[in-house]
Amino acid sequence: MAEERSKKQQPAKKRRTKSPPRQSTDEKPAAKRPKATAKTVNKKSQPKKKKRKQSAVSQKKRPVVAHQSKNPVYTVLFNVVFYGFILIMILGSIAFATTGNTDKxxxxxxxxxxxxxxxxxxxxxxxxxxxxxxxxxxxxxxxxxxxxxxxxxxxxxxxxxxxxxxxxxxxxxxxxxxxxxxxxxxxxxxxxxxxxxxxxxxxxxxxxxxxxxVGAFLSFIRENPVVSIIFLISVFGFITIIRYYILNK
Known part of the structure; x- marks a missing residue:
């Protein structure tokens, strides 16, 4: 009788191992996974919105770039006239001041x-x-x-x-x-x-x-040619830097 009772008790233990609590533990991660996937979906969707905003901003800036492309043509022409005039004046002044022959x-x-x-x-x-x-x-x-x-x-x-x-x-x-x-x-x-x-x-x-x-200026150049040439180049460089700063401000 004792052996039969022990045999009957063993299947009962096996049945206890197949109890429903384990199924509940298996279902809990399944319930958490959809939440994690929802967060990941939301995170992935956010960069798409940023890209759309960036594309909209870039589309707004396109007309500005097209408008700025015309400016270099006018700036180049102005630079040629401006610097050409300054160079002619400087070179003409130096040529007049450094020559001692009045018959030329x-x-x-x-x-x-x-x-x-x-x-x-x-x-x-x-x-x-x-x-x-x-x-x-x-x-x-x-x-x-x-x-x-x-x-x-x-x-x-x-x-x-x-x-x-x-x-x-x-x-x-x-x-x-x-x-x-x-x-x-x-x-x-x-x-x-x-x-x-x-x-x-x-x-x-x-x-x-x-x-x-202008005579006093040219007479000074004639008496001090080296110092005057350095001074004229410095003034020319200073005007160039100031003009470049104003245009790019």
Missing amino acids: SVLGYRFFGVLTDSMVPRDPEKQKGGFHSGDIIIVKNIAGDQAKVGDIITFRPSIKSQAFLTHRVKEKLDHLGDTKGTYYITQGDANLAEDVPINEKQVIGKKVTVIPK
Whole structure:
């Protein structure tokens, strides 16, 4: 009887191992998995929204890029004109200041520095075209007999003179005493007396225009060429940096 009871008790133990609590433990991870998958789905869906936003922003910026592509054309043209003008002015100033030969001309034009105030007009309404000391005058080469009354001409006081005068023609003569030829009587606008008559061989040219207040600067360049060239290059570089900063700000 004892053996039969033990045999009957053994199947009961096996049945207890197949109890439903294990099934409940198996179902708990299954219930948690959908939650984890839902979170992962939500996490994956979020970057898609960001990409859409970025694409929308990029589409808005496209017209701006297309508009900026036109600007470099105008900036290049402006840079060529701007820097070309500065270089011409600097090189022209250096060429004028460093040359000591006054007989040289560039394309038929000469540059002279004004040292006195003999051409400051006493009557600006009648005496037009005057200038002051420190100015630069540009003189065009002309034939000696082409000047007219009222013109401001540059001439040598004597044929062998290395100095020059620039005064207004007051009279034009076809002879001087018994000597035939073209002669001029000149006078400075600020002077009260006439100059000594000159003949056509002493005439250099006719004043075309005036660059005010540059003579002192050019005379300094002539006396200090190395320092002046370094200074001009530094100024040119400073202007370039400032302009680049303003355009890219």
